[in-house]
Amino acid sequence: SSAPFERRSLTASPSDVNGKTFSYIVVGGGTAGLTVATRLSEDATKTVVVLEAGDPHLNEPQILVPAEVGSVYGNPAYDWLYNSVPQTHAGGVVVNMTRGKVLGGTSALNAMIWDRSAEFEYNNIAQLGNSGWNWSSLQPYFKKPENFTHPDPAFAQKFNLTFNDATRGHSGPIQTTFPNAIPGSELTLEPAGLSLGLKIIADPMGGQTKGVWRSTSSIDPVHRTRSYSANSYFVPNQGRSNLVVLTGAQVSKINWATNSTSGGLTASGVSFLSNGTTFTVSASREVILSASTIGNPQILELSGVGSKSVLSKVGINSTIDLPGVGENMQEHIFTTQSYAVKTGVETLDPLLFNQSFFLQQEGLFAATPATGDLGYTATGVTFLGLSSLFNNTASNSLLSSLDSQLKGTTRTKGQVQQQSIQVQSVRRQDSSVVEVLAEGVHTTPDQADPNTGYISFLTLLQQPFSRGSTHISSANVLDHPTIDPNYFSIDFDLTVLTTVAKFVRTTLTKTPAYANVITAEQFPGPSVNTDDEWTAWVKANFKTQGHTTGTCSMMPQANGGVVDPNLKVYGTKNLRIVDLSVMPQQFSGHPQALVYAIAEKGADVIKAANK
Numbered sequence: 213s214s215a216p217f218e219r220r221s222l223t224a225s226p227s228d229v230n231g232k233t234f235s236y237i238v239v240g241g242g243t244a245g246l247t248v249a250t251r252l253s254e255d256a257t258k259t260v261v262v263l264e265a266g267d268p269h270l271n272e273p274q275i276l277v278p279a280e281v282g283s284v285y286g287n288p289a290y291d292w293l294y295n296s297v298p299q300t301h302a303g304g305v306v307v308n309m310t311r312g313k314v315l316g317g318t319s320a321l322n323a324m325i326w327d328r329s330a331e332f333e334y335n336n337i338a339q340l341g342n343s344g345w346n347w348s349s350l351q352p353y354f355k356k357p358e359n360f361t362h363p364d365p366a367f368a369q370k371f372n373l374t375f376n377d378a379t380r381g382h383s384g385p386i387q388t389t390f391p392n393a394i395p396g397s398e399l400t401l402e403p404a405g406l407s408l409g410l411k412i413i414a415d416p417m418g419g420q421t422k423g424v425w426r427s428t429s430s431i432d433p434v435h436r437t438r439s440y441s442a443n444s445y446f447v448p449n450q451g452r453s454n455l456v457v458l459t460g461a462q463v464s465k466i467n468w469a470t471n472s473t474s475g476g477l478t479a480s481g482v483s484f485l486s487n488g489t490t491f492t493v494s495a496s497r498e499v500i501l502s503a504s505t506i507g508n509p510q511i512l513e514l515s516g517v518g519s520k521s522v523l524s525k526v527g528i529n530s531t532i533d534l535p536g537v538g539e540n541m542q543e544h545i546f547t548t549q550s551y552a553v554k555t556g557v558e559t560l561d562p563l564l565f566n567q568s569f570f571l572q573q574e575g576l577f578a579a580t581p582a583t584g585d586l587g588y589t590a591t592g593v594t595f596l597g598l599s600s601l602f603n604n605t606a607s608n609s610l611l612s613s614l615d616s617q618l619k620g621t622t623r624t625k626g627q628v629q630q631q632s633i634q635v636q637s638v639r640r641q642d643s644s645v646v647e648v649l650a651e652g653v654h655t656t657p658d659q660a661d662p663n664t665g666y667i668s669f670l671t672l673l674q675q676p677f678s679r680g681s682t683h684i685s686s687a688n689v690l691d692h693p694t695i696d697p698n699y700f701s702i703d704f705d706l707t708v709l710t711t712v713a714k715f716v717r718t719t720l721t722k723t724p725a726y727a728n729v730i731t732a733e734q735f736p737g738p739s740v741n742t743d744d745e746w747t748a749w750v751k752a753n754f755k756t757q758g759h760t761t762g763t764c765s766m767m768p769q770a771n772g773g774v775v776d777p778n779l780k781v782y783g784t785k786n787l788r789i790v791d792l793s794v795m796p797q798q799f800s801g802h803p804q805a806l807v808y809a810i811a812e813k814g815a816d817v818i819k820a821a822n823k
């Protein structure tokens with residue numbers, strides 16, 4: 213059957229929404245937005261409208277087929293095309309920041325890895341003044357979004373795909389499982405880790421993640437296609453008469469009720485642009501911002517909520533003085549290295565260079581059940597602590613320079629508190645500072661020889677200490693904000709990222725398991741050798757993982773926070789933020805499962821407040 217690509221259409225038009233009143237307005241139909249809207253519309257006595265700037269793009273192979281991941285990055289029909297400002301501490305490079313501008317948001321184009329971070333990292337969030345946001349209270353919300361399917365037992369045994377049903381969800385909308393296509397070259401992962409003295413983690417969803425393990429992905433177990441907020445939360449419920457989703461609608465500001473302001477401002481609704489025309493819609497209960505890390509600060513600032521100095525620069529009057537808006541931005545960044553392997557070692561490179569192989573794999577993928585390499589997602593991860601990269605002396609000196617550099621930077625109370633928690637965290641025996649993701653393919657294909665197979669290592673910084681910002685650059689919503697992640701402003705980040713890149717060359721690929729299959733390092737190769745060359749290479753080649761957090765941090769207001777533990781924006785009665793932007797601190801790992809958990813918990817908080 214060709215079920216995965218069946219066409220569906222959305223019916224709402226601006227006139228279905230303009231001038232009307234809904235119980236709830238959800239701004240942004242992304243990962244969190246469609247999750248919270250679907251849950252809120254379970255209450256038939258309430259009406260919900262979602263305003264999403266992007267188009268539906270439902271049932272498109274470029275989104276659904278795992279091996280097509282990346283094919284829409286940089287395409288304005290799917291991607292916001294955000295860029296950072298030139299990065300002062302990285303030789304002025306401009307970093308491309310892909311974000312989904314499509315129904316489903318970034319869940320429509322992410323790399324589908326479905327995992328969880330270490331237990332203590334969630335407890336760190338509670339320690340910042342956020343009661344109810346710790347490992348144990350998040351458990352039901354970790355499980356609620358997920359419907360986990362076991363892998364085929366023989367395949368699981370071959371690739372060490374282990375799991376624990378007790379830590380997974382089994383009846384949620386998002387389908388998760390392991391891919392059923394992993395190239396043989398990735399069999400090196402576990403033996404390499406063991407020879408480095410690392411632990412194999414059998415249940416990485418159980419709160420311990422340092423070591424070597426195999427990740428699941430958000431993919432359908434039969435068709436092997438992407439499962440994301442649009443096709444898994446929204447589409448099955450699109451027939452609800454109290455749920456309206458309008459695409460191609462970019463929210464330009466929140467409108468405020470002019471009556472009493474005691475106890476905070478009331479958001480009466482929002483204005484939005486569709487095809488160049490401005491419309492308005494009203495909310496009788498709440499306005500919920502789910503436009504994420506870059507979209508939310510922009511909308512708040514355009515509505516007079518933010519730092520007075522940012523607003524006055526673009527001529528916007530201050531409605532609520534909230535200097536934390538758009539600040540405290542934190543990002544995961546990475547570089548990749550690729551190694552040529554011996555002839556006969558199976559890799560995914562032929563998908564890129566061998567047309568008849570590709571067509572054969574297309575056929576396998578189109579069958580029911582789907583098989584073959586087009587269903588590939590990355591599974592092989594290694595999470596390393598400081599002690600894998602530095603000896604005791606080097607580690608102590610790194611941490612003491614970090615401490616003195618942090619003390620010399622201007623920080624909010626909340627940042628002082630979170631960075632001291634972060635320093636304690638990176639010192640823990642069970643904490644990770646980097647992830648090494650192994651993939652059986654060349655990740656920089658323009659550097660590859662079409663007749664050779666490759667394995668690649670992505671080295672990903674997990675505990676960045678640099679803090680950046682995003683702020684409006686004008687009073688026009690169509691102008692992109694000024695995004696400055698301020699990468700490498702804290703030296704720790706550059707030292708760790710450079711050291712792990714060298715570790716891949718000098719240690720990881722020298723383990724017997726890798727040495728046995730590798731013939732040569734291909735990227736970066738012999739031109740990068742000295743410490744200075746490595747540092748320059750990292751600065752010129754790093755990319756962002758798109759895991760940005762922090763710009764609407766959940767922290768006490770006096771500490772620089774934007775929302776309280778009920779996700780309500782300070783100074784308002786009925787404006788909440790439900791998505792990744794509320795997380796005040798970066799986690800080790802990949803955030804999408806946390807985003808769904810935030811949205812599920814947020815929906816319960818909102819339902820309880822609006823009985």
Ligand SMILES: Cc1cc2nc3c(=O)[nH]c(=O)nc-3n(C[C@H](O)[C@H](O)[C@H](O)COP(=O)(O)OP(=O)(O)OC[C@H]3O[C@@H](n4cnc5c(N)ncnc54)[C@H](O)[C@@H]3O)c2cc1C
Pocket residue numbers: 239240241242243244245263264265266310311312313314315316317318319321322323324325326327461462463464502503504505507508511757758759760791792793802803804805807
């Ligand atoms: C390239 C890439 C790969 C990734 N890979 C993984 C992975 O493998 N595993 C993982 O766990 N995480 C991954 N992530 C991260 C993860 O996907 C995101 O953190 C998560 O999807 C963010 O969810 P969100 O709801 O906060 O934002 P989004 O899903 O981005 O939703 C925001 C929505 O708001 C809309 N919007 C913005 N402004 C407006 C406006 N003014 N009006 C109306 N709508 C607006 C946007 O169009 C979008 O739909 C990846 C991210 C990227 C960028």
